[in-house]
Amino acid sequence: MSMEWSVPDEEITFRVRLSHRNMCNTVIGHPRVEDREDGNRSAGSLRISSLPSLRNADPKEIATVPLREPIPDSIVSEPPRGGYDGGSTGNSKQTTVQDPYVQVRVMASEVSIDQPVWERWLADSQEWPHKNLSSRLFRQPVLGRLSACCAVLFGALGVHLLVSAASMFEVRIGYSSTDSYMLLEIPEDITDTVWMSYEIPDFYVNHRAFVESKDNFLLGGGFLALSGYVCENSETMEEVRWRRPDPYFWSLMEGLNNTFRPCGLAAMSIFSDDFDLVRVSDGVNIALDQRDLALPRDSEGLDKKILPVSDGSGGVAFSIDGHSSWLPDATFVEHFKVWYRGSPSPHVRHLWATIPEGLQSGSYEIRIRVNSPVWETRWRVPEKRVILTRQHAYGSPGASSLLGLLCLLIASAELIFTCILWAKSRSC
Numbered sequence: 001m002s003m004e005w006s007v008p009d010e011e012i013t014f015r016v017r018l019s020h021r022n023m024c025n026t027v028i029g030h031p032r033v034e035d036r037e038d039g040n041r042s043a044g045s046l047r048i049s050s051l052p053s054l055r056n057a058d059p060k061e062i063a064t065v066p067l068r069e070p071i072p073d074s075i076v077s078e079p080p081r082g083g084y085d086g087g088s089t090g091n092s093k094q095t096t097v098q099d100p101y102v103q104v105r106v107m108a109s110e111v112s113i114d115q116p117v118w119e120r121w122l123a124d125s126q127e128w129p130h131k132n133l134s135s136r137l138f139r140q141p142v143l144g145r146l147s148a149c150c151a152v153l154f155g156a157l158g159v160h161l162l163v164s165a166a167s168m169f170e171v172r173i174g175y176s177s178t179d180s181y182m183l184l185e186i187p188e189d190i191t192d193t194v195w196m197s198y199e200i201p202d203f204y205v206n207h208r209a210f211v212e213s214k215d216n217f218l219l220g221g222g223f224l225a226l227s228g229y230v231c232e233n234s235e236t237m238e239e240v241r242w243r244r245p246d247p248y249f250w251s252l253m254e255g256l257n258n259t260f261r262p263c264g265l266a267a268m269s270i271f272s273d274d275f276d277l278v279r280v281s282d283g284v285n286i287a288l289d290q291r292d293l294a295l296p297r298d299s300e301g302l303d304k305k306i307l308p309v310s311d312g313s314g315g316v317a318f319s320i321d322g323h324s325s326w327l328p329d330a331t332f333v334e335h336f337k338v339w340y341r342g343s344p345s346p347h348v349r350h351l352w353a354t355i356p357e358g359l360q361s362g363s364y365e366i367r368i369r370v371n372s373p374v375w376e377t378r379w380r381v382p383e384k385r386v387i388l389t390r391q392h393a394y395g396s397p398g399a400s401s402l403l404g405l406l407c408l409l410i411a412s413a414e415l416i417f418t419c420i421l422w423a424k425s426r427s428c
Contacts, residue, residue, distance in 0.1 A: 144421035151414035158407030165400035169390040172199070173366070174383040177373035182366040182386065183280075186359050190390055194355040196288065198271055199385040200348040200375065205266070211342060213265035217321045218305050218340075231263035240268050246374045248272060252326045261320040262306075262327075262336075269379075270339045271350070274370040275386065280363040288353035294337035302337050349387070359388075 169190065173182045204210065216229040233239055236258050241250060243265075249272060253260070260268070277286040292299075306325065311317040318325040318333060327333050338350045366386055375381040394400040 141421075144418055147414050147418040147421060151411045151418060153411075154407045154414065155411035158404045158411060161394065161400050161404030161407060164392075164394055165397040165404060168392055168394075168397040168400065169388075170397050171388040172385055173387075174385045175368065175371075176383060177371055177376050179371065180368055182368070184364050184366065184388070186361050186364060186388075188361050190358040190360075192358055193391045194359055195351060195387075195389050195391060196275075196277070196353045196355065197349055197387045197389070198273065198352050199387055200271065200381055201383070201385075202346055203348050203375075203379065203381055204346045205269070205343050205348055206345055210265050214340070215262040215264055215267065215320070218262055218302060229264070231260075234260065234265050234268050235263045236260055244268055244374055245378060246272075246372050248370055248372060249374075252328055256324050256326060259323050261323045261325050262340075266340060266342065267336070270336055272370060272372050273368065273384065275352070276367040276369060277355075278365045278367060279360070280365055286355060286359070286364070287357070289356055290331050290334060290353045293334050293351050293353070295341070298337050298341055302340070306333060352386075 171184050171186070173184055175182050212228050213231060213234060214229045215231060219229055234243065237253050237256070237260055238258070240253070240260050275288070277288055278284065279286060294302075305320060306327065307319050308316050308330075309319050316329070318327045327336060335352070338352075343349070375384060389396060392400075394403075
């Protein structure tokens with residue numbers, strides 16, 4: 001419900017555009033000049049209208065204010081054919097194209113208008129100092145220039161990311177359960193750190209049933225009723241042997257009781273393949289650093305729950321919540337931390353080792369020490385892959401290419417928006 005509201009009694013200067021059609025601003029003013037009998041021209045009044053959202057609709061009159069001084073003759077001309085009121089005639093004037101704006105002064109107390117409309121109009125049209133920045137920014141010419149700058153910025157960034165992706169070093173090799181080694185070629189010397197990762201396509205670890213099938217003690221905080229983690233159908237050794245018919249994985253559970261800890265589908269499906277990297281020219285075994293692979297936050301949380309204990313023969317075993325664990329050694333525990341984080345997509349890629357000293361150019365052989373066949377024979381994975389890539393600030397070539405294409409898409413949208421604003425401003 002609208003109500004009559006009067007602003008404080010003070011003189012306010014309005015800067016309005018005087019026109020009758022093809023407007024681009026939200027508030028327009030129609031000056032009405034009255035000729036007196038003695039030949040002098042009075043100040044008259046200013047009819048203020050708001051431009052509707054539809055281009056061809058008629059403006060809606062929201063107020064008529066008296067002018068404190070006449071509008072100069074140099075900025076007015078004869079009204080359009082038919083007048084402003086759809087056929088009425090009179091002494092109304094309109095501005096010339098050369099100077100479409102005029103400043104008029106009125107006493108605020110002489111204006112009686114709906115409060116919401118008045119406040120909106122003040123925010124759009126007043127020459128108040130604290131309103132200048134917003135009123136100047138949100139205009140079509142300014143928005144067009146900003147959109148053009150964004151198009152150039154995102155376009156340059158997209159090209160830079162695509163060029164960087166093309167120049168990144170990455171070697172990707174696929175292998176099956178029947179392979180015992182893989183050959184690869186390093187085209188040039190790499191002096192910085194090389195990352196060695198494994199990749200498993202089409203393995204749906206992001207399915208809800210898989211994500212929730214984790215050890216509640218490790219991630220749920222101990223309150224099973226309030227946690228989403230359960231180990232249904234993967235809590236005992238018998239259940240795990242049925243789900244993962246893998247002789248190597250069975251060997252990890254020998255000598256333990258029937259409790260499978262850590263439990264769950266996520267733990268049961270851990271990637272267990274093992275590799276050696278050998279330089280072909282001289283047979284040197286390249287050192288693969290498998291320490292500190294997990295994110296610091298993951299390591300900090302799991303290290304408090306997976307505790308090392310003595311195995312009775314001078315070695316080290318691990319226990320979880322008082323139960324002996326099938327995790328064999330510290331290196332395997334580090335790979336478990338990486339795997340347990342999971343993947344947001346069916347395309348799984350995790351870090352397996354680092355080569356801090358880099359690699360010399362030449363031929364190399366990746367020898368597969370452990371090659372689990374369950375991925376292809378039981379879980380229908382098309383292949384497994386090993387990836388060697390150089391450490392880069394933008395990540396992998398795939399991530400950099402995706403961001404580059406996204407930036408170019410945004411730049412194209414901004415360019416289209418710039419053209420629309422430019423065409424719109426030309427028609428105003």
